[in-house]
Amino acid sequence: MYVGKKVTRVDAYDKVIGRTRYTDDLCDKSAYIVKILRSAIAHGKVVSMDTSEAEKIPGVVRVFTCFDVKEKHYFPTAGHPWSTDPSHQDVADRLVLTEEVRFYGDDIAAVVAEDEVSAAQALRAIQVEYEEYPFVLDVQEAMKEGAPQIHKDYPHNILKHTTIRKGNYEEAIKEPGLRKVEGWYETPTVQHCHIENFICYAEMEGDRITVVSSTQIPHIVRRVVGQALGVEWGRIRVIKPYIGGGFGNKQDVLYEPLCAWLCMQLGGHLVKIDIPREDTFASTRVRHAIRSHIISWVRPDGTYAARKLEAYSDQGAYASHGHSIVAKGAGAFPQLYPCENVEVDAYTVFTNKSVAGAMRGYGIPQAMWAVECHTEDVAAALGMDPVAFRRQNLMPVGYTDPFSKNELYYDTFNQCLDQAMEAIDYKRKFREYQNQTGEIRRGIGLAMFWYNTAVWPISLETSSCRMVLNQDGSLQVQLGETEIGQGADTAYTQMTADVLGVPLEYVHVVSCQDTDVTPFGTGAYASRQTYTAGFAIRQTALLLKERILKYAQELTRMPPYNLDIVDGKIVRITDGRILMTLGELAAEALYSLNHSQHLSAESTSQIKSNAYSFGCTIAEVEVDIPMCKVKLLDIVNAHDAGKLINPALAEAQVHGGMSMGIGFGLSERLLFDEKSGRALNPNLLDYKLSTFMDHPRLKAVFVENPEPTSAFGTKALGEPPACSVAPAIRNAVCQATGVAVNEAPVNPHTLFRRFTEEGLL
Amino acid sequence: MYDIKALYEAESVEHAVRLLTEHPEAQIIAGGSDVLVQMREGKRAGKELVSIYMIDEMRGVSYEEDETIRIGSLTSFSHITKDPIIQKHIRVLGEAVDMVGGPQIRNIGTIGGNTCNGVTSADSASTLFAWDAQVELTGPEGVRRLPIQEFYIKAGVVDLRPGELQTAILIPKKCYEGYAGHYIKYAMREAMDIATTGCSVNVKLSEDKKMVEDVRIAYGVAGPVPMRASLAEETLRGKPVSPAAVKEFAETVLEDIRPRDSWRASKAFRQHIAVVLAERACKESIRRAGGEINA
Secondary structure, rough: OOOOOOOOOHHHHHHHHHHEHHHHHHHHOOOEEEEEEEEEOOOOEEEEOOOOHHHHOOOOEEEEEEEHOOOOOOOOOOOOOOOOHHHOOOOOOOOOOOOEOOOOOOOEEEEEEEHHHHHHHHHOOOOOOEEEEEOOOOHHHHOOOOOOOOOOOOOHHHHEEEEEOOHHEEEEEEOOOOEEEEEEEEEEOOOOOOOOOOOEEEEOOOOEEEEEEOOOOOOHHHHHHHHOOOHHHHHHEEEEEEOOOOOOOOOOOOOOOHHHHHHHHOOOOEEEEEHHHHHHHHHEEEEEEEEEEEEEEEEOOOOOEEEEEEEEEEEOOOOOOOHHHHHHHHHHHHHOOOOOOOEEEEEEEEEOOOOOOOOOOHHHHHHHHHHHHHHHHHHHHHHHOHHHHHHHHOOOOOOOOOOOEEOOOHHHHHHHHHHHHHHHOOHHHHHHOOOOOOOOOEEEEEEEOOOOOOOOOOOOEEEEEEEEEEEOOOEEEEEOOOOOOHHHHHHHHHHHHHOOOOOHHEEEEEEEEOOOOOOOOOOEEEEEEEHHHHHHOOOOOOHHHHHHHHHHHHHHHOOOHHEEEEEEEEEEOOOOEEEEEHHHHHHHHHHHHOOOOOOOEEEEEEOOOOOOOOEEEEEEEEEEEEEEEEEEEEEEEEOOOEEOOHHHHHHHHHHHHHHHHHHHHHHOOOOOOOOOEEEOOOOOOOOOOOHHHHHEEEEEEEEEOOOOOOOOOOOOOHHHOOOHHHOOOOOOHHHHHHHOOOOOOOHHHHHHHHHHOOOOO | OOOOEEEHHHOOOOHHHHHHHHOOOOOOOOOOOOOOHHHHOOOOOEEEEEOOOHHHHHOOOEEOOOOEEEEEOEEHHHHHHHHHHHHOHHHHHHHOOOOOHHHHHHHEHHHHHHHHOOOOOOHHHHHHHHHHOOEEEEEEEEEEEEHHHHHHEOOOEEEEOOEEOOOOOEEEHHHHOOOEOOOOEEEEEEEOOOOOEEEEEEHHHHHOEEEEEEEEEEEEEOOOOEEHHHHHHHHHHOEOOOOOHHHHHHHHHHOOOOOEEOOEEEEHHHHHHHHHHHHHHHHHHHHHHHOOOOO
């Protein structure tokens, strides 16, 4: 059996020696180079554009402006499964190039040139005349009467407002003896910072367009490119090679439509768009900055009487993933610490800033920042121990979500807490760090997180798989669920080998998705790959096995129920005798003069279940008060992701998420100029992505409660590791200094302000 | 792919001077870790370049006859850090340049490039200011030397005349003998970062280590170019070693420095940090010089 073992990644060697080919490696050198002209205002209209100087530059093929987009096919960009019900479809508000400018960095023209240098020169030579409108950068300002209107159909710039009501909040707060704890909590605009910037190229063959793209979602890209071009979806072929990370930014359709459109305008010539880092920051997608207001009414015994959350999510200029993000976080609020009387109001609001989309955690890191900072504040207000207070209020075992039917089957929260506390020696440190004085102080803090795997029943969950047996008994496996660096291909290999009964090396997962060839699947997001693909893999492998054993019956005269495949051999289970190898059977099946058969299987599995995936973080810090600096000394994440398919990959996945959480908590923030709306620090020098010099040794511990709904007992682990890190660090800083910082990141600027306010400086 | 109009490779200092005279618009390129970044950003796109990177006579650290330390302008940061002369006399300079960027940048980046760039945040510059370094400039008129403070004219502009290149950085014996120093780079990350403020202090103590005979302090990012805090130096020079004296010294820097508000950091924050750095760097310098002072 391979599931549960630390097998080596199937792509490890090629990646380490540099043999793996990514989009740019695959693109022919004859490709025209595209550079996109970005708007230099935050809000307004392009009145005219003079491209004559640009077009004179040698090497420039053509300059396309927003005025060249004659057929206006508005398209949505969110990497959500399509809904055939119009009321559930994503907002279609983008054009390949736009006259209407809604943020600084909007796509207003594209230069096509034979080389990068001429393209860059041409970009600088274009003259643009704008009509400027007032712009708004703050969510709550954008909601005010008289604020600049960014999209005409959305009064007060509200893309969506949803509510959750449970019990009666107004009545409940009248209970005598309640303590009110209230706070505002804010998370920053951050960016994914995947190593490989977004890149794609397109060319035509006949009347069909092939787009090769660094994407997480090839089948969705096919649909959206079709919508953006106004052509039949079947005319679009999307190929996804290995990608250098995505973290949700590539769960959006980014520049594939523009690339395909330019290719069509140029008679199908090969064109490549390679987005520079600066534009990846400002003009692809960012994480929604969310401002949350929480009021809790608590009884002296530490139970909640009533709770209220208002969350304002900064959408930026276009709808993209839209309200789904804050809605997911809002959904977690009444569940993590259940209470009889709850009111939640979640708003997603347009601003004239970079567009927010999906990013690892999908609203949960923001929600956990608010909820877990607040939980710490409530425990402090009551004078209760932060661990004991949480244990008393956390979602109880057996809790079932009425909508998703998700159930908490095990005592996951307490088990994770116990493991994490032991791993970091929490109790001793917490005791030692109470009531410190001096310039340099230490603290330890924790935060829980709520997360759920996959998207059912909000939208479609489906996975399709194809397995094709080769002459030697080895096989290819194809799935629409994509390898994006997380190790999905390795997990699929392990699963297939186990269900089919073959050695690991017999299984070749085809890493590249090609929408012309690969079975339909919606791609990598929602931490669903292992869970969702698991169903299709088990089902398809069983189907293939059935066909193999049926063929074995012809060759061995034994009934299929007396046969099995064990370690790549056909075994008679009644006496354990090996009758033939799978290779012998496969060769016979293909070359038989009596009954030749191409043994393969393909099936779709629609998934109508979903699983909770919970855990926590504990962080230990040293705060240098005069220097306004936090040093992370130790950190541990504990997860119940069900049964781990590959513990080594699971650990690596957690390390990556923790690193992202550390940056979110301590240093990262994309800043926008108040005067122009321009992103001020869209580069890796000024945007303070944390480096490994800023990390202590990252620890990951697991509680492996098998998930009953899952094909392999497993569930989400892609996004959960990023969800609770930042508030754990904040709570550690709070223990060290007594200063609560409600605005992430807890960087020196924020600490200088807060320490000054609290009289520490 | 870089937008370079032409590249001329200099084989000697004299050849470089000739090339620069023949191509007055050309930009000098050494390691390229700043120039190529600027070209990519479009700031110096389409320029001619004179590369001086192959001129080995401009590499290395040595003593001149009068024991002046001579650092060839092409010496890379990592070579400076590992150099025995630097380690013996100006360890703090080796430490300061070891905080530049990451290992790759420190292998390609040169101290000449770092100073000719004219930026206030350069990690080598504040220490060179604090050690009264001189720069050697070679041009069509010959060789001249000037104090580094005079070399910096304003943000991004240094005193390089047409046809001239910086060939060495010099630290005379009287400027280093008996001194010990400490540099603190205040940045938002532990690596790959630019200084929010950088502070380099050095002291020379009396024989009994009880008295501060001399103290020098310089900052990066406390003004448009690196700068000394002379008023602060005066408060401590000739004083007995004591925490109170160091504190007064640190607080006085606010009369010298001129930080500004920017999106990178507020003026108030930079001022606060400048004082903390002065105090800490000074105490550490005293300890390194053999003095005793508590935290």
